[in-house]
Amino acid sequence: VTRDQAHPYRVDDRIRQGFTRQGLMTHLGAELIDAHNGVVTIRLQHRPELSQHRGLMHAGALSAIADTAGGFAALSLMDEGSDVLTVEYKLNLLAPADGDHVEARGTVLRSGRTLTVCQLDVWAVDGDRRTAVAVGQQTLIRTEARADA
Amino acid sequence: VTRDQAHPYRVDDRIRQGFTRQGLMTHLGAELIDAHNGVVTIRLQHRPELSQHRGLMHAGALSAIADTAGGFAALSLMDEGSDVLTVEYKLNLLAPADGDHVEARGTVLRSGRTLTVCQLDVWAVDGDRRTAVAVGQQTLIRTEARADA
Amino acid sequence: VTRDQAHPYRVDDRIRQGFTRQGLMTHLGAELIDAHNGVVTIRLQHRPELSQHRGLMHAGALSAIADTAGGFAALSLMDEGSDVLTVEYKLNLLAPADGDHVEARGTVLRSGRTLTVCQLDVWAVDGDRRTAVAVGQQTLIRTEARADA
């Protein structure tokens, strides 16, 4: 909470453009709600197309937005000629993703010349109630942005 | 290859029913092509709705089918009163997922009373050429299947 | 820092007894400096017996104390009839472990009936300077303590 007060929501143009080009984010219905200075938050409304066999939100949907949040968090600290690729990530699922929607946040822990390490957090949100549903760690590598991308 | 010859493709009814109930697998366009005796393979055709910002298949899509393959591989060794939840998983991305489609395979490494550990493998397939694009490890926990599920 | 002020160092007797029985902790020269209420901190002085081939502290030594800190953090929230086993853990190494000594802290993120999830943090300490050298996540399972253990 303290942290969120110190980090008002804002979306950098470059991150918005990258997000908009991701077919999967649109297909899942994900929204970019915060993206600057090493922290990125993505929101995903629950709907039947995102469920596993019991009707809960599928871990794969949580992973997709968590991985994306970490990737853009890393990118938000790099210059315009850079792009990133996920090297690996690990996610612990803590609780079922009940509720109205989920939010995934990627936060840069270490930003190196070649590698970036992010913390990943996913919460289920139901009105005022937030429940931690997943935590993770992610490693990313800086690459050259392609002119045509 | 040797392994595949010893393990002909076949899909158990119970796994097919569970797979069919997963809204996300349908929404992504995933197909269950092998599911019995601790090994499950899922195929996913590449299309624009699954891309990241460079047009490659999104790591989140790979994760979703890899996590699902491991989950059903675990379930395929349990009795009818059981269900599984993913506790955690970790995925290393080895190469861009180029090609026509990808295949994710979950293989049970250890099947305990409470916990199951799976190996996850994802390949990009282009005609006869298969390229490893991701490898992972996954931990799952057995739960009681709900009568209403 | 805020956190440490809210959590004064104290070592529960049961955790101290378990720690003392770990041959590896004594062999490495590790000290238990804080252990109660879901948070455990272990200190390890650098010496040549703990080095890798460049003279830095070996990642295996960092892992050993991080895994132990998480295990006892989990145990500190359980009743006397319980013991824990590590199911899995993942560690990202952020920086070389220079300095006089390192401190590993395990913090319980989720304490369930069967599974516990911990955050792992390792710092290199050199006088007043603390540098994060590793972060990790760990999953543990509750078992029955053996009468003879």
Add this chain to the structure above:
Amino acid sequence: VTRDQAHPYRVDDRIRQGFTRQGLMTHLGAELIDAHNGVVTIRLQHRPELSQHRGLMHAGALSAIADTAGGFAALSLMDEGSDVLTVEYKLNLLAPADGDHVEARGTVLRSGRTLTVCQLDVWAVDGDRRTAVAVGQQTLIRTEARADA
């Protein structure tokens, strides 16, 4: 087994020299028994100095030799001017490490210009019986070897 027949044990000089310089490997009593061409195996005899609080071999000891095996497996495929650092690893513990000794094997899965990914396997060995006790994945980064190292 098939694999071991195709890969006779042999230790490259450069890997032996690096191993010998690791204070921790000597302190734990670890032996390098195979090290060439992307595969490295390390053996560790059980003794009280390596135990956790129940007398089993400590997961930290298993981790130390698994991480080292992967690191030298990566190095065995690089030229003389290179060194490696572990970026991260993840280990699943499958069974208690009973028996006379354990063997950890690191195998390179992907060898890139910057990053290497290894599979880690640890077995407990008791006479002719081998039991898988841990499996893992590891990411390493190539660095310049220092002239003075």
